Amino acid sequence: MSDKELVEQIVNNNSQRAFEALVNRYQQKVINICLGFTSSIDEAKDISQEVFIEVYLSLPKFRQESAFSTWLYRIAVNKSINATRQSKKNILVRLFTKDNANANELFIPADEASIPDTKLTKREDYAALKNAIRSLPQNQHVAFTLNKYQELSYKEIAEVMEISLSAVESLIFRAKTNLQKKLAEHFNKKI
Amino acid sequence: MTCESINSKMLLYIDGNLNHEEAIQFEEHLLSCKKCKTLFEQVSNTYALIDTEKNTAIANSDYAEQIWQQAQKTKRMVQPVNTLRISVITTLAAAGIALGIMVGGTFNKVNLQGASTENWEQLADEYFPEPELDYISSINPETE
Known part of the structure; x- marks a missing residue:
């Protein structure tokens, strides 16, 4: 059954079966997008749930002008960015309050299960990678996440971000160059 | 290719974004420069953690429900x-x-x-x- 048919069944009949089919089809893709913005798998899963709930509530307003997947990925990106902003605010609050004892640890992925080898060096490298990704300018961050985490084509990224193909190419090129610099700095410090 | 140039193109090489000629020059440089080779190994191992992370983040069976x-x-x-x-x-x-x-x-x-x-x-x-x-x-x- 196509996305369009499933959407119609949800809107017209409030079909649980259709909704679950749609979620099963896209759950991993949405989780991957959220993963590109968060520091832990649990956080990514939580945001992905919020994404699908918003999708369910907004489906009656969805005019099918773009593909359902494009619309869904936009919601996932926006939710993730908002959650990241909220998370940064919480970190600032914690830094300026008494509860700042573990503030430095907030940048290290909370979920150790996300990396099989939990040796300290590997955790540090992983944290450096995540911090480098998060420090990218927002449009580079979005393009990189859609490309690397979600494995979307440049054309699909251009549709989600509503920019030209050449702009996507440029953003991804700059994102990877910037990430490379940060990772090189991280490893050069260790030598 | 210089070390500086190599250092800025590692992720592009890993993701296959370099053209054929650039990729060959990149590989040749790594063969002759130990420092860049070590950095490349560190960077590529860390960059591969994204795939590990993705493979670990799998939704539960009752996620949709x-x-x-x-x-x-x-x-x-x-x-x-x-x-x-x-x-x-x-x-x-x-x-x-x-x-x-x-x-x-x-x-x-x-x-x-x-x-x-x-x-x-x-x-x-x-x-x-x-x-x-x-x-x-x-x-x-x-x-x-």
Whole structure:
């Protein structure tokens, strides 16, 4: 059954079966997008749930002008960015309050299960990678996440971000160059 | 290729974004430069953690059902509030307009009644000022 048919069944009949089919089809893709913005798998899963709930509530307003997947990925990106902003605010609050004892640890992925080898060096490298990704300018961050985490084509990224193909190419090129610099700095410090 | 150039292209090489010629130059440099080779290994191992992370972040089997239940709860919470809000706002607006008309009408009546004599006299005085005293005395027969 196509996305369009499933959407119609949800809107017209409030079909649980259709909704679950749609979620099963896209759950991993949405989780991957959220993963590109968060520091832990649990956080990514939580945001992905919020994404699908918003999708369910907004489906009656969805005019099918773009593909359902494009619309869904936009919601996932926006939710993730908002959650990241909220998370940064919480970190600032914690830094300026008494509860700042573990503030430095907030940048290290909370979920150790996300990396099989939990040796300290590997955790540090992983944290450096995540911090480098998060420090990218927002449009580079979005393009990189859609490309690397979600494995979307440049054309699909251009549709989600509503920019030209050449702009996507440029953003991804700059994102990877910037990430490379940060990772090189991280490893050069260790030598 | 210089070390600096190699250092900025590692991720592009890993993701296959370099053209054939650049990729060959990149590989040749790594064969001859131990420092860049070590850095490349570190960077590529770390960059590969993204794939590890993705493969680990798999949704539970009841993920879709959980979301459905949550969505139903949220829908129930959101809908009555919206309906209530719309009806309350409409009622309050209608009551406000009615009250405004009533109060306005009452004051309007009071003003018209109270002002009808005084205000009209004042207006009349302004438009038709009383004649000069001299002139009056000149025509008053009693003063003659």
